[in-house]
Amino acid sequence: MSDPDAYIALISSLPGSERLFVAKQPPLSRLRLDRRLKALTPEDAQVLKVMEHALSWNEYDMDVTDAQAVERCKKALADIPQPSLRSVFQERMDLRTAVAALRLRGHGGSPPAGAFGFGRWSRHIPANWGDPDFRLSVPMPWIKEARQLLEAEDPLGLERLLLSVSHKQLKRHAGRHLFDFEAVAIYVLIWNIFDRWAQSNAQDAAIRFEKLAQQAMANVADFDFERVSA
Incomplete structure (x- = not known):
């Protein structure tokens, strides 16, 4: 059970920033952020770890296979009890599924048989x-x-767009929560978006998106995300 006063103090200590794509770095360092996160209960800290690992833009860069991505999503959903955080997770997977489909089709891929990727649009x-x-x-x-x-062929522009969409989604959810986990x-998760943009450059983005285009999650057609999340 979390201490409400401790979480109020934690939230109050976190600096805000609306300057995505303008600020050159997140509003505080990861070291300072981690120090503040020590106020989390072990259970909440574990949920946050699961979400960061599953949703991290860096984790999906170069070597993560489709099968690994599927298993990560399955495990993450099983380990996230909060409905609002499950919604955050599912929205991000919807975004990635749509973009993966655009990449696959752009490289001449045929429509997958059955479901494709994750979420409510996997059959649509x-x-x-x-x-x-x-x-x-x-x-x-x-x-x-x-x-x-x-x-x-503007990978940096695409990365900026996807980060912006994810940022807006998170801000919408943030409006429903004030001083809780x-x-x-x-x-x-918003901090991670700021950090990702601060590290972005055109060459790295091009390499990253070409790798993802080659993968395009084409071999996850049999994975039913809706069944896992039920």
Whole structure:
């Protein structure tokens, strides 16, 4: 059981920042952030560790295979009891599934048989493979721009867009939590987005996205994310 006063003190000690893509670094160092996170209970600290590992942009850079990504997602969902944090996780997986499908199709890939990737659109996407945006432009208004950036071979622009979308999603969830563990977890995930952008450059982004394009999660068609998350 967490101490409400301790969590209020923790949240109050975390500096805010709205200057994504403007600030050259996160509002505090990872070392200082980790010191503050020592106020978490062991149970909450473990949930945060699971989420960071599963959602980390760095963890998916170069060598993570599709099978490893699937297993990571399955385990993460089983270890995240908070409904709001599960929603955060699922939204990020929806984003990655859509972008992976755009990459796969852009490299000449055929529509996968059955489900593709993770989340609620895993069957919708193959069924709408011929539509430029998989008929997702309403629930995912950013997808047209993502497709255009992929077609323009602008990996840094695409990374900026995806980080921005993820940031907005997290800020929406943050508005529903003030001084609880969920607020802390969302803050850390936002911190990771700031840190990722601070480390980004065009050459690394190009290498990263080409590697992901080659993988494109094409071999996870039999994975039913909805069944796992039930």
